[in-house]
Amino acid sequence: MTAEHAPAPAVIAVFDKFGQRVAHPAELARIIDPDEVIAATDGQTVTQRIAALASAVAHAPAIGIRFGKFTDGRSYSVAARLREAGFAGDLHALGEINQEVVFLLKRVGFTHFHIPDPGYAQLPDSILTPFGGHYQAGSDGSRAPWQTAVTA
Numbered sequence: 001m002t003a004e005h006a007p008a009p010a011v012i013a014v015f016d017k018f019g020q021r022v023a024h025p026a027e028l029a030r031i032i033d034p035d036e037v038i039a040a041t042d043g044q045t046v047t048q049r050i051a052a053l054a055s056a057v058a059h060a061p062a063i064g065i066r067f068g069k070f071t072d073g074r075s076y077s078v079a080a081r082l083r084e085a086g087f088a089g090d091l092h093a094l095g096e097i098n099q100e101v102v103f104l105l106k107r108v109g110f111t112h113f114h115i116p117d118p119g120y121a122q123l124p125d126s127i128l129t130p131f132g133g134h135y136q137a138g139s140d141g142s143r144a145p146w147q148t149a150v151t152a
Helices: 046-056 074-084 099-107
Strands: 012-016 062-067 090-095 112-116
Touching: 046 074, 062 074, 074 090, 074 099, 099 112
Parallel strands: 062 090, 090 112
Antiparallel strands: 012 112
């Protein structure tokens, strides 16, 4: 394919966890590639690298995690493990993602999604909450029906 026939790059829009388009997203203190955390060969375990990473970004207001391929789940794992380690800042999903995975990204703790521009200012509810319940708890604070307290 020649350069003159190559498709134009997609315009990226940023949406928050409520589905609102963000006109001026926060500057990211760091962008994490899952290879540097999971596939590194530095003699440390993934748990040790996550702990070091969580400590390094603990006070960052916003960081990003890159998705190199749509089918690569390592970025989900890094996000979930960072949330488990206590990272409380904004977590931006970058790279090869789209609006169909926003629900899953929210479940592991992402707060912002950099996706191809869908042409509207608010993501539809069918994208944000496509299901009526959950089978297990998530980093987004959701609970399964069996995990909710029963009141007498």
